[in-house]
Amino acid sequence: MTAEPSTGRQNREQRMMAIRAAAGSSGTWDWDILDERLYLDAHFAELCGVDPADGLTGLPTDVFFRAIHREDRARIRIAVAGILGGAELFSKEFRVVAPDGAVLWMHGRGQCEQDADDQPVRFTGLLVDVTDRKRTEERLRIAQSAGGVGTFEHSDGFATMAVSEEFCRVLGLHPAPVLPVQTVNAVMLPGEAPLIPSHLPDAGVSGLEAEFRILRADDGAERWIARRGEVVRDGAGYRLVGVIYDVTKAKELEAQLRDLNDTLEARVEAEVVERHQAQESLRQAQKMEAVGHLTGGIAHDFNNLLMIIIGNIDTVRRRIDASGDPRLMRSLDNAMKGAESAAALTQRLLVFSRQQPLDPRAIDVARLLAGMSDLLTRSITEAVSIQITSTAELWPIEADAHQLENAILNLAVNARDAMDGSGALTVAARNVTVSGAGAKELTPGDYVAIGVTDTGSGMSAETIAKVFDPFFTTKEVGKGTGLGLSMVYGFAQQSKGGVYIDSVIGEGTTVTLYLPRAISEMAAPAEAVEAVVPMGSASETVLVVEDNDDVRAYTVGVLRELGYRVIEAYDGAAGLRLLEKQDRSIQLLLTDVVMPEMSGPALVEAARRLQPDLKVLYNSGYTRDAIMRDGKLEPGVDLIAKPFTFMTLAAKVRELLDR
Template identity: 50%
Template sequence: MSDSSISLLPVAPGASGTWDWDIAADRLTVDACFAELYDIDSEEAAAGLPTGAFFKAIHPDDRPRMRIAVAGILAGAEFFSKEFRVIAPDRAILWMHARGHAHFDENDAPVRFTGLLVDVTERKRTEERLRVAQSAGGIGTFEYIDGFATAAVSDEFCWLLGLHPAPILPVQTINSVRLGDGDRIIPDPGDAMTGDSIDAEFQIARRDDGRHRWIARRGEIAREGTGYRLIGVIYDITAAKEQEAALRELNDNLESRVEQEVAIRRQAEEALRQAQKMEAIGQLTGGIAHDFNNLLMAITSSLELLRKRASLDENALRLIDNAKQGADRGAALTQRMLAFARRQDLSTEHVDVQTLVTGFRELIERTLGPPWRLELAIPAGLPQVLVDTNQLEMALLNLVVNARDAMPAGGSVCIEACLKQVAHGEMTDLPAGSFVKLAVVDTGHGMDRETLARATEPFFTTKGVGKGTGLGLSMIHGFAKQLGGGFMIESIPQEGTTATLWIPVAQSAATAPAPSTANIPAPIAERKLKIVAVDDDGLILMNTSAMLEDLGHQVFEAHSGQLALDLLRKIPDVDLLITDQAMPNMTGTQLADLATELQSGLPIILASGYGELPEGAQQRMVKLGKPFSQRDLELAIEQAIGSSARSS
């Protein structure tokens, strides 16, 4: 036992070594384990060591005490039992328990001193932890010996469980305050022997007031042969558990928020991918439409010139007319494609949505037919929007027809409108600003997610063969985007669809007059004009020249902007320049800038299949959309020459 206090544990059977001290010869013999504990060379230990080696590794603070104890043996004491510290080779502090006894000769003089050295470091550490726990507030201690029905406990232990204070309590009483199934406060023998630790947490109902509390148990198992002893502490962790629950709830909320943000981000990424896909399709569609416009230009102009030939019989003229009608349909198709690509020619003006829809109502109702009912929900006082009236009417009519087709047995179609303010970043597809939401709502069969995702793609349609081009919604989408707004579709299968146009509110109340042929000056006096015609497409250039010559003008052809500039330098007094816009190396607007430097005030006609032109181009020259007829060309010439004459 310790010389300073009564141990709560017997000496644990740890590492141990033996010694034999021949007092007469002053030689110390130790076994291998003792040598290892003292960091003594095993060969030196077997040969014998001076007695000073016994004190070699003892902690300096314990060395005087141990010398006094050994001196007692030399003075005639028979038994020796001391605990002390040694410094291990790795500088760790270990606790040793030395137990020995002296051997005497016939004269009662000590001749030998033998004993056992045991490593009790773990036991000493356990005792130290128990002493700290006993002295700390709010911590109760307990000790339980295998086979007993009771346990030694502290007053704090009893208070934590709401039990009457007592130094010894029945294990059954202690465990009765435990709530639910699972580990007990004092573990069962089988549970306790599964490891070296008895750490656990559990809920209790205090015996005195019934309050539910959380208790933590920490302890260790000291094994003694076939039995064991449990030493441990308990303490209240209710506050920590409540904080843990609050933190768990906070984490759950954060996780939910993160999941929502991830979902929003995925939706935004999907919207961006969809927008990028539609933009790519739009660019491709616009390019195809432009090329088709060039082809149709060659066809329609050739047919028009051929139609003027008097030598053709009636059948030939009829065939030409059929071909011209087909070409016109193709031209209308390309205009829809350009609308989707946001490259159509728009004539915007300030429009009151309620007035437009109300005035358009009769046509919509005739389009729907008797089985379908039209409802309007458009409040008065909505601000005006800046829009192309004809395109908006076409878009509405297209949406109404789609709503009707989604309800083959009849139903209700509602056109509704409201004012909506959009904040920055609020909607992925819309900039910040004020918009009029104009929606067409039906109660038809709706669309599934896959169909809805492709609804605005060009040439995609769910209608039967010959019942739709698949360009209606794509045209509306492009039209709304070109205005600076948007087009959105919401649909639920078997419940219906809502198609919404977001139209920007006009910034000024001033009405911008729509261009009309009434503003075109009267035809100029017939005279032969010198005209430079420019186009990189040989077919269009040839047919444009043919139409101009048929009108009586002198034409100089150029296949590029540079060749046109060369002609302008060589030919004096050119009356007019007609140029294509989309040409390699030099666009039509770039050519126009250089041409006016060579000949100031030169009238210019810009021919293009695209609606949008570079900023300022529309004010400096006359726009002629492709494909154009000979009459369109003639009117554009009169406008260009007339505007030039007025400006001069």
């Protein structure tokens, strides 16, 4: 074998660098099949534990296979043989053992070049590190199967463990990404087994699914928690991956059921029914809570992405002349519609999981229904007649007007679909006083009942039992998300009300939404005003604190375009330092709610110690309990929900500064 000419080596190096730059890979290879030499770039060579200089001059092909995890090696050899035998593409995920013993997941992609006789002469490709994605998928799979709240991961023999923020919240510990195992096990009540076993190989399988009593570290409250997990073995050893969640309510209901059994002989028939209802309520509550926790976290990340997409589309639309290319404007309009549809779906996820903050006000239901008449007419086919009625002297209710309109529209659209194109739709509101005897799950008191009735096909008892489940739908694939009634259920529960269904097969269905009577007086209806962009001035300073770089860049850009003086910080600690330096020159703090290290509320508390009159505007796509109380915004708290637009942000900031 002769030495490779310098020009050939340079061409190969340039080709490998180009592949790596274009694909953002973790390494590239060039296999000269005729010379049986494998050329590696520096990144791939280091991964295989060889000198990068040797990788550029050529190595035996077995160097590549030795770096592959022994459990994946045979599979990859077969795949490579297939490429050499004529297969077009190589695309496999496999594990690689780095020189330091770390096990990394790689996605290898390549293809084979052939000569004029269809014989393989060169096999080139690249590696992409997908370790983080694989670990995230593993955690998510465990969390979904268990329906849990807090996730954790512990490697055998280590004194610390990786945990989620929800894990810390369940145990009452200060939020941190890594905790000592001793600290976690210290919350267990005397006599309870440790939450994290001391030796994972001996943990077995059945012992990983268990329930424990704990004393929360922050308030000393005794709680029941459940643990679900799985011991994973790889080249680095044993790891325990799992979830924990609070099951105190379930335990309390179980205790109530045991008490009922003490008098079972005297109350057999009544208590069987009551027990069934309690079990169904428990099942529904656990399911909704578990799915809510999962979807809430997803919605937070998704809203940040939508904030970037919607914000930048909005910016481009405002900066393109109205007389510009109409095809470009249509494309932007379609992109905005798609992003807004995704945002609406995210809001539904938050509503049914009761993690969307409500802004309850006293509402005139009769006026609201009258105002929805045109909207309902446009949303329902002409073959369906619509009647809206309200009893005289209808009480005002306490609810979020926007979410109430969404709930009524969802019920109307479901009713339309149930009638298969034609029929009669009735929306009727009446006053109802619920007593203890007929309260169902409602607290006794005064309510306004809003019923939506259709003349459709009706529903069976089995269907009614499932209709409020998230993602359950009787519609064809692609014609419904299964979130409409779940959203209505979540809104009713969060508003301290309820929703109930009466249906007869072949005759129709009535869905009745109960909302509590308002104590406060209704505000006068606002007069319509022309939409004008409310501008700011350079004498008004806004501090923007946001940990997502792209969201922060968009927000700062909008505020500067509006004329404000803007300073920015990437987290709470940096924002607090800026507040200390500015000597009370900042009029408004615009901060994200959920941030690492220091949350938005913690930043606001510290900031107002420095500047008590500082005005604050929160922005978030997922507030959780940070600024909410009983599902509603804390008094005096202002929030702009992600994703928001130029005009929404402009109006909210101007409103706060003028207040």
